[in-house]
Amino acid sequence: MSHETTPLSPSNVGSDPLTNRRKFITRAAAVAGAAALPIELSAQVAGSDEIKVGLIGCGGRGSGAAAQTMTVDGCRLIAVADAFQDRLDGGLNNIKGGMEKAGRGDRVAVTDKKYVGLDAYKELIDNVDLVLVATPPGFRPIHFEYAVNAGKHVFMEKPVCVDAWGYNKIIKAAQAADEKGLKVVVGLQRHYQNVYREAFKKVHEEGMIGDIVSAQAWWNGSRPWIRERKPGQTEMEYQVMNWYHFAWLSGDHISEQHVHNIDVINWFVSGNNE
Numbered sequence: 001m002s003h004e005t006t007p008l009s010p011s012n013v014g015s016d017p018l019t020n021r022r023k024f025i026t027r028a029a030a031v032a033g034a035a036a037l038p039i040e041l042s043a044q045v046a047g048s049d050e051i052k053v054g055l056i057g058c059g060g061r062g063s064g065a066a067a068q069t070m071t072v073d074g075c076r077l078i079a080v081a082d083a084f085q086d087r088l089d090g091g092l093n094n095i096k097g098g099m100e101k102a103g104r105g106d107r108v109a110v111t112d113k114k115y116v117g118l119d120a121y122k123e124l125i126d127n128v129d130l131v132l133v134a135t136p137p138g139f140r141p142i143h144f145e146y147a148v149n150a151g152k153h154v155f156m157e158k159p160v161c162v163d164a165w166g167y168n169k170i171i172k173a174a175q176a177a178d179e180k181g182l183k184v185v186v187g188l189q190r191h192y193q194n195v196y197r198e199a200f201k202k203v204h205e206e207g208m209i210g211d212i213v214s215a216q217a218w219w220n221g222s223r224p225w226i227r228e229r230k231p232g233q234t235e236m237e238y239q240v241m242n243w244y245h246f247a248w249l250s251g252d253h254i255s256e257q258h259v260h261n262i263d264v265i266n267w268f269v270s271g272n273n274e
Ligand SMILES: NC(=O)c1ccc[n+]([C@@H]2O[C@H](COP(=O)([O-])OP(=O)(O)OC[C@H]3O[C@@H](n4cnc5c(N)ncnc54)[C@H](O)[C@@H]3O)[C@@H](O)[C@H]2O)c1
Pocket: 035, 056, 057, 058, 059, 060, 061, 062, 081, 082, 083, 084, 087, 088, 117, 118, 120, 121, 134, 135, 136, 137, 139, 157, 158, 159, 187, 188, 189, 240, 256
């Protein structure tokens, strides 16, 4: 998996078209991960080099990640999937509206490829080059494993799993992705944020505070939303709608939210900038 952030430019992109395409896809996936961060892009992609993008999970983050990916020339959103029809419709409308406002309406080209249900991810993955995964994290290992088996590049949101079973699946699939030369980026966006990157340099390259002997991090937040139970809704539908409040789907607060800060602590204490 990668936190690669090298911008694409004629000087750092080689002449091999496959390499170019891989670098370009990494860039597109990294943009999706760098929520709302102003990253300059210069990808030279033409004609048949179009990257077919698919989004699984059309909620808040998924819509944002799709819109960010579409800022990269050559990317086109051609498929969306969600557990619920209304979430799919709402998310797709938001993405379309935002892209039209930005003068990039042609980058959203979703016609028939709209998939609904808990198995919707399969058909979506089969039909695209780059998969954006922004569902509740409990499903992540299954989606990631399927995408890697299908040979697809992936941007997936944090956290990547919620339990040991999922962790083992993710690690195995990540190894397979590396072996296949697939690009994988995770939405731990601190790694793309200039203030953190500068701080890392000051600590590790300039030795500003000497050796780190201990570290602490906090996450202060308010209670996440609760969606009221609807008549006729199954228990499964209710839990998936309210995934923040069910550990099998969210991993609970530490895994779901504090993962960002745990990531920063591991990054700074280890000194490993990869
Ligand atoms: N990196 C960040 O800063 C950041 C910010 C917000 C959210 N996130 C992460 O993004 C993920 C989604 O969060 P969100 O706030 O967008 O939640 P959300 O509830 O707004 O969106 C999740 C969407 O996934 C759909 N869904 C649920 N199960 C599904 C399944 N099995 N298959 C297909 N679709 C399914 C839901 O219907 C919903 O539309 C979480 O892992 C969260 O931690 C990351």
